[in-house]
Amino acid sequence: MKLKQKLAELVPQWRAEITEIRKKYGNKKIMDDTVAHVYGGMRGLKALVCDTSEVFPMEGVKFRGYTIPEVRKLLPKAKPDGEPLPEGIWYLLLTGEIPTEEDVKEITEEFHKRAEVPDYVFKVIDSLPKETHPMVQFSIGILANENDSIFRKRYEEGMKKTEYWDATFEDALTLLARLPVVAAYIYRRTYKGDTKLDYRKDLDWAANFGHMLGIDNEEFYELMRLYLVLHADHEGGNVSAHTNLVVNSALSDLFYSVSAAMNGLAGPLHGLANQETLRWIQALRSKFGGIPTKEQLEQFVWDTLNSGQVIPGYGHAVLRVTDPRYTAEREFALKYMPDDELFKIVSLLYEVVPPILKQLGKVKDPWPNVDAHSGVLLWHYGVKEYDFYTVFFGVSRAMGLTAQAVISRAYGLPIERPKSITTRWLKENLDKLPDAEA
Numbered sequence: 001m002k003l004k005q006k007l008a009e010l011v012p013q014w015r016a017e018i019t020e021i022r023k024k025y026g027n028k029k030i031m032d033d034t035v036a037h038v039y040g041g042m043r044g045l046k047a048l049v050c051d052t053s054e055v056f057p058m059e060g061v062k063f064r065g066y067t068i069p070e071v072r073k074l075l076p077k078a079k080p081d082g083e084p085l086p087e088g089i090w091y092l093l094l095t096g097e098i099p100t101e102e103d104v105k106e107i108t109e110e111f112h113k114r115a116e117v118p119d120y121v122f123k124v125i126d127s128l129p130k131e132t133h134p135m136v137q138f139s140i141g142i143l144a145n146e147n148d149s150i151f152r153k154r155y156e157e158g159m160k161k162t163e164y165w166d167a168t169f170e171d172a173l174t175l176l177a178r179l180p181v182v183a184a185y186i187y188r189r190t191y192k193g194d195t196k197l198d199y200r201k202d203l204d205w206a207a208n209f210g211h212m213l214g215i216d217n218e219e220f221y222e223l224m225r226l227y228l229v230l231h232a233d234h235e236g237g238n239v240s241a242h243t244n245l246v247v248n249s250a251l252s253d254l255f256y257s258v259s260a261a262m263n264g265l266a267g268p269l270h271g272l273a274n275q276e277t278l279r280w281i282q283a284l285r286s287k288f289g290g291i292p293t294k295e296q297l298e299q300f301v302w303d304t305l306n307s308g309q310v311i312p313g314y315g316h317a318v319l320r321v322t323d324p325r326y327t328a329e330r331e332f333a334l335k336y337m338p339d340d341e342l343f344k345i346v347s348l349l350y351e352v353v354p355p356i357l358k359q360l361g362k363v364k365d366p367w368p369n370v371d372a373h374s375g376v377l378l379w380h381y382g383v384k385e386y387d388f389y390t391v392f393f394g395v396s397r398a399m400g401l402t403a404q405a406v407i408s409r410a411y412g413l414p415i416e417r418p419k420s421i422t423t424r425w426l427k428e429n430l431d432k433l434p435d436a437e438a
């Protein structure tokens with residue numbers, strides 16, 4: 001495969017560079033730990049390396065240096081002026097280069113070759129009650145594929161350390177090829193009476209996912225392409241990305257680490273926020289019998305806050321502006337569904353929520369994140385089972401997780417083992433500790 005050959009050329013260069021940096025500058029200080037870090041979710045602590053993407057407070061995510069508008073413009077598409085193909089973002093995350101149409105086609109074809117999911121995986125999923133949350137089914141479904149891990153088999157055979165990235169890349173291809181099949185199976189068994197739909201080799205990865213869900217609509221295919229690109233990666237420190245990296249650092253293969261990452265993505269402060277947003281918007285729509293007035297909406301937002309809940313889809317640990325992924329989803333809605341009632345509510349929330357969150361005084365980012373919008377798009381095309389929304393996120397995020405893991409293995413990063421401290425030690429030493437440099 002040409003992509004693998006390209007990586008085989010890049011990896012020795014990366015490795016030499018990292019070795020040099022570690023050797024020459026290993027002792028350079030990046031920043032000081034503070035008490036605030038250890039009790040504050042390590043917010044802002046520069047403790048990891050991730051080269052696939054970076055999140056900037058005022059600009060949002062950049063994939064290998066490219067903004068979302070750039071990625072939407074530059075990556076190969078299924079049709080002119082359409083949305084980019086997710087296979088292209090995976091290539092970009094892995095290599096740092098914008099792929100050609102041929103590069104993207106090669107990945108699609110490789111996925112087609114590897115998409116057959118063993119029957120026992122479906123049986124494992126079938127053994128779960130149908131009301132099991134789709135993210136649980138998804139995480140278990142991913143893990144059930146581990147039997148086919150090339151990394152584990154080659155490790156058992158004594159694979160050299162310099163080959164770890166290669167075996168991880170092989171697992172990444174298999175995992176990504178199978179994910180839409182597993183996800184669509186979960187959707188169909190949970191909500192559509194066990195009617196599994198055939199895999200279509202004439203479609204790209206995203207469109208085929210849409211097809212297997214049962215939504216054969218060109219606009220929905222475009223939404224899938226956009227959705228899977230937008231959610232692909234968000235640097236290395238968020239819960240799912242970091243979980244993947246830490247598990248993978250123990251040389252557990254990608255099936256273990258991506259399954260573990262999905263368990264973190266399933267949390268309401270992380271990926272589940274898109275499900276929560278839709279639940280909340282539906283509640284307000286049924287309370288007001290349609291689109292509320294601005295005053296009614298303001299009251300509803302205050303009632304949510306006063307009952308001790310967060311406003312789902314708003315706020316972010318890093319961002320301090322409207323998430324550009326939200327903006328891209330909004331552009332899609334304005335193009336394809338400007339009159340949709342739920343979209344109108346989402347637009348009204350965009351006017352109402354930020355001023356209220358600002359008034360609270362403690363919320364660092366009062367602006368919407370990606371999860372404030374994505375559910376409404378899915379609902380419009382008939383995916384009304386919002387328990388399933390985080391699975392879409394998971395299929396997409398697996399691209400970033402796999403790319404990050406291939407690169408970590410290429411760099412030869414060791415097992416993660418940060419140092420924890422006790423509150424007792426802190427109490428005994430607090431007076432002696434120096435202040436961090438401003």
Ligand code: HAX
Pocket residue numbers: 238268269270271272273305309310311312313314315316317318362363364365369370371
């Ligand atoms: N509604 C109400 N209060 C909020 C809030 C929101 N949307 N966002 C933050 N706050 C509150 C926090 O709960 C915190 O309150 P306390 O001090 O009383 O605990 C305070 O404002 C300061 O928080 P912060 O520093 O601004 O935000 P954090 O970095 O701690 O948390 C979160 C970031 C995304 C978890 C947070 O903004 C939140 O809970 N948002 C709602 C859930 C959500 O949309 N999550 C998805 C985020 C994107 C993502 O990861 N997707 O996968």
